[in-house]
Amino acid sequence: MGKVRRLLIVGFFVTQAVVQAQHEHSQNPVNHDQHVGHDMHGSADSSTVDDGQPVWRMPPMDTSMPMLPGLERAMPSTAPFLPGVGVDPQSFPEAVPGEIIEMEDGESLNLEATLVRRTINGKSFVMYGYNGQYPGPLIKAEKGSTVIVHFKNDIEMPTTVHWHGLRLDNRFDGVPNVTQPPVAPGETFTYELFFRDTGIYWYHPHMREDIQQDLGLYGNMLVAPLRTDYYAPVNREEIMILDDILMDNAGLIPWGETVPTHALMGRFGNVMLINGTTDYRVSVDRGEIVRFYITNVANSRTFNLVFGGARMKVVGSDVSKFEHEEWVKSVVIAPAERYIIEARFETPGEALITNSIQAIDEFRGEFYPRVDTLGTVVVSDNAVADDFGHGFETLRTHEDVRQDVETYRVHFDRPVDHRLELTLRVNDLPLIRAMEFEAGLYSPPIEWNDAMPMMNWLSSADQIEWILRDPDTGKENMEINWAFRKGDVVKLRIFNNPNTLHPMNHPFHMHGQRYLVLSIDGVLNKNLVWKDTSVIPVGSTVDILADISNPGTWMMHCHIAEHLHAGMMLSFAVSDDTRE
Ligand SMILES: [Cu+2]
Numbered sequence: 001m002g003k004v005r006r007l008l009i010v011g012f013f014v015t016q017a018v019v020q021a022q023h024e025h026s027q028n029p030v031n032h033d034q035h036v037g038h039d040m041h042g043s044a045d046s047s048t049v050d051d052g053q054p055v056w057r058m059p060p061m062d063t064s065m066p067m068l069p070g071l072e073r074a075m076p077s078t079a080p081f082l083p084g085v086g087v088d089p090q091s092f093p094e095a096v097p098g099e100i101i102e103m104e105d106g107e108s109l110n111l112e113a114t115l116v117r118r119t120i121n122g123k124s125f126v127m128y129g130y131n132g133q134y135p136g137p138l139i140k141a142e143k144g145s146t147v148i149v150h151f152k153n154d155i156e157m158p159t160t161v162h163w164h165g166l167r168l169d170n171r172f173d174g175v176p177n178v179t180q181p182p183v184a185p186g187e188t189f190t191y192e193l194f195f196r197d198t199g200i201y202w203y204h205p206h207m208r209e210d211i212q213q214d215l216g217l218y219g220n221m222l223v224a225p226l227r228t229d230y231y232a233p234v235n236r237e238e239i240m241i242l243d244d245i246l247m248d249n250a251g252l253i254p255w256g257e258t259v260p261t262h263a264l265m266g267r268f269g270n271v272m273l274i275n276g277t278t279d280y281r282v283s284v285d286r287g288e289i290v291r292f293y294i295t296n297v298a299n300s301r302t303f304n305l306v307f308g309g310a311r312m313k314v315v316g317s318d319v320s321k322f323e324h325e326e327w328v329k330s331v332v333i334a335p336a337e338r339y340i341i342e343a344r345f346e347t348p349g350e351a352l353i354t355n356s357i358q359a360i361d362e363f364r365g366e367f368y369p370r371v372d373t374l375g376t377v378v379v380s381d382n383a384v385a386d387d388f389g390h391g392f393e394t395l396r397t398h399e400d401v402r403q404d405v406e407t408y409r410v411h412f413d414r415p416v417d418h419r420l421e422l423t424l425r426v427n428d429l430p431l432i433r434a435m436e437f438e439a440g441l442y443s444p445p446i447e448w449n450d451a452m453p454m455m456n457w458l459s460s461a462d463q464i465e466w467i468l469r470d471p472d473t474g475k476e477n478m479e480i481n482w483a484f485r486k487g488d489v490v491k492l493r494i495f496n497n498p499n500t501l502h503p504m505n506h507p508f509h510m511h512g513q514r515y516l517v518l519s520i521d522g523v524l525n526k527n528l529v530w531k532d533t534s535v536i537p538v539g540s541t542v543d544i545l546a547d548i549s550n551p552g553t554w555m556m557h558c559h560i561a562e563h564l565h566a567g568m569m570l571s572f573a574v575s576d577d578t579r580e
Helices: 002-023 399-406 429-438 453-458
Strands: 100-102 108-120 123-130 138-142 146-154 162-164 188-194 199-204 219-224 236-245 271-274 280-286 288-296 303-307 311-316 321-328 331-333 338-345 349-361 366-383 418-426 464-469 481-485 489-496 506-510 514-520 533-536 541-547 552-558 569-575
Touching: 199 288, 199 338, 219 236, 219 288, 236 280, 271 366, 280 288, 288 331, 321 399, 331 338, 418 429, 429 453, 464 552, 506 541, 533 541
Parallel strands: 100 138, 108 146, 138 219, 236 288, 280 366, 418 489, 481 569
Antiparallel strands: 108 123, 146 188, 162 199, 199 219, 236 271, 288 338, 303 331, 303 349, 311 321, 311 338, 349 366, 418 464, 489 541, 506 533, 506 552, 514 541, 552 569
């Protein structure tokens, strides 16, 4: 802490010069509880559209935070984009909550991406939706089944659908120009989804996710187990999609038209959403046990989720259950990750679902606890009829997962097959100057909040390159073309270099396969779970063991939408000749 403060104090004095300038800006707090007590920069009184074109508005910003010297009137390098500009939002249908679609093996579903009207915090905007819903429909199917999705694109830009976490046929993975051509507006594409693994998965576009996913294009797939004792008995199951969105009093803050803004840290929202709403509520009886299937679809925000005082245990994550259940106080969930938890609500009243973080004020060098309420569990006085409390007290060992993992243990100590270094290159001189001004400030292992909102907003994906670098060949991002064979078990060592102008945590996603996180900074992981996405914290080295089971050309990339579009992806090919 002392070191943090010393490093920061220099920057703080330099910034005093520009504090005057910020007071000229209007102060319009966003009407949301997380900003109560904070004055905000912003320009909410300005219009959102001029001459039929959207105009830039600076994102709302705490007035205690200095503007960047020399950049007070700067704007992103790309034109602003808003959906449905010039069309009355009332002319679009109001989106409705997502429906649940139970699908049998071989059944098909029509899925259409369209413009919809959404109301958030009492304001109406044009956004996007699958089948006019938020989130998109929840597809429920049984492990081992295949379903067909007839997709139609009716938004303004090309799109695809990626079925995140599924080990499906490569042709249906939804990566533009790798597994399929982009689906142009008005066009269609038919996907075949194969549900190889039990658990919670999600679908989203794989083009301009920073816009399309942020505007509401996401939904879950819940793959049911074949065995009835796969999970412990609970009173109910709840689907919970975590998100955030960036808005001010005038509406949604525009996105970059040709390239994403917020390329540095990703676009953090200032309004939190569960299942697309600001007022998620679930009512339970006293003593009820709820199994939550949680997905983080935010562009960049990692959540630390707490369920009031409820006791909870973590059961599973992306592609499997854990080897054994564990009691936890909170769940840390990065973009695109999933967690399956069970919580018991024993105290009548309201249990608040919160994001509880140690935020950092980079200019002052201070950490401060910050709690945002995301939703509420209302617990009644009535005792639950079917009390599973006794079983809840027992932490289960998942022998099926243990046995599966055991067959890979022989590979745990194998030499590293490939290394990756995560780093950053900045190609814009004014931005470099502003970042040097920040350089030397404390870099948290995980960026829980956007502590540099102005610089972050001004950094576009054409000025910044986020890099996956193979230090053994010197190749970077899409130059890297690793070749594997089906049946390979591959050890990757990933190092997130802290010595860059702005190091950042990266949720690392692998398409079409599954992997184990063996260790972080040499500390072995004692409770393994099959993953498709996991956080590489700043300064850490993470060893991953990938089960290469699915042929085709696949992506590995950072799941911060803006980092992906700033280059942070590679592809690898898996041939079909099984290694014996
Ligand atoms: Cu990243």
